[in-house]
Amino acid sequence: MAAFAGVVLAGGRSSRMGTPKAALEWHGSTLLRRTVGILARATAGPVVVVRAAGQELPALPPRTVVVADPREGKGPVQGIAAGLAALAGQAEAAFISSTDMPFLHPAFVRRVLRVVQGDGADVCLPVARGYPQPLAAAYRTSLAATAERLVKEDRLRPAFLFDECVVQRLDEAALKTDPVLAALDPELDSVLNVNEPADYRAARARPAPEVTVQLFGAVARAAAGPGQAKGPQAVRAATVQEAADGVGLVFDRHVTAALNGDQITRDGTTPLATGDTVFFLSADAGG
Template sequence: MQTTAGVVLAGGRSTRMGRPKAGLEWHGSTLLYRTAAVLARTVDGPVVVVAAPGQELPELPAGVGVVEDPVEGLGPMQGVAAGLAAVEDRAAAAFVCSTDMPFLHPDFIRRVLRGLTETGADMLLPVARGFRQPLAAGYRTALAGLITDLLAEGELRPGMLFKHCDVAELDDARLLEDTALARHDPTLESVVNANTPEDYAAARERPAPEIVVECFGALARGGRHRPRKVRAATLGAAAASVELALDRYIVAALNGDQVTRDALLPLVSGDTVAFLSADAGG
């Protein structure tokens, strides 16, 4: 299996939002933290955030790198090129997305990256909810050089890349052939952006994802060992739902494998979180 990477375009100051989207609050962290952490929990290779020149970024998940866009004002494809170049020596493929995708689901990322492998294309372009989604797409990291050359020729639009490489497209129906994606994100809200203050406000008012929480061992007092469905956008919120605090005595296992204490770890629909004593969980 080829190593996969994640690239998040942090963007600069948004003219529509009036402030950088990357730092907008999202359930105790930021949009950038959530997007980067969703990628980090999904891909098996490096994750980098592409910042605009001189851009100050909010806190990032542990292990997520930063690369600076070398030229300001050339649009998102310059950021795509910088991100792909930063991971090209460590991964053959990358999922590339913008920072303002609060409903991005790991199953969508996996579907896109699997489609890139299955088709053998240079780029896997979702055509979801009626639009091409170049900033929620799979790229061969080797495309970094081609994109840089096109930018040097003044070709700044994503559509120009499509004319110079092998692009495979997946529409809603093809994407939703993946049973896990169809179950957890049936309307493909993974590609929904917060483009305006109204979009952001509406997204922020939506209920948190429904997940399952379990407690084991000494933490299972009062019947808490029974699986419970709760709504929580982060691991910390999931712990609070069963009156626990993530400290050195308690760890959490996400979906049976990832053991962590990161209270800001993003949760998504379909997740199961098991809390256990640290001496039992390692």
């Protein structure tokens, strides 16, 4: 059983946005694809997407688990219950996120999850940018039955769930005692969401994360023409594909990417975050 997993509440059509947030474009991918990818990277466990009944979702990685919210209009506690129940026997705890936090950083996810692993809490609830963040929080999967009971009792606010378990709150100072998080997400943009069209436009206008790209083996040799950089290169990229584009590399079936030296991917929509290093190398034997 994995220690940690992820749950993303996909939501449905937003009256404010005029379209499902999950399908909003994000650097050639979608907001939902990005959030799922960040949680997969940060937890190394399964990721569950909870969708509204009948909701169509954009393309997702093959191992993503999709479950339907069994009751319409019951709010986030229903989604929390469904997501945690889907992870029964698969993980001890899950980071639960809404789909509309485009700057969620893996370092933030790891910082929050460590609390439920090491401090005996049932929930780690960040309090950042002036508000508690129940949809950027960690929950023990054993809370599924409690959350389901609260839904049946029509007690639908996360505060009711928190009343029935051990909650550790982390304010901004506590969150940033993690030096990695403090360095890579000092403003805690991880919890910024996009509720209005103007929020989305402002978020989309921001520069992509700054990452480092390094080429190895046959890929490096092929790029070693006149004027080509030989060492690490800093680029702005929100996905592996954008990182490849940033150094003029054709990211095709002959090329593999390794994120920070360990997580291997050949999916160009894999999301990147500030501080990542992307190693590109030949996917062919002997590369």
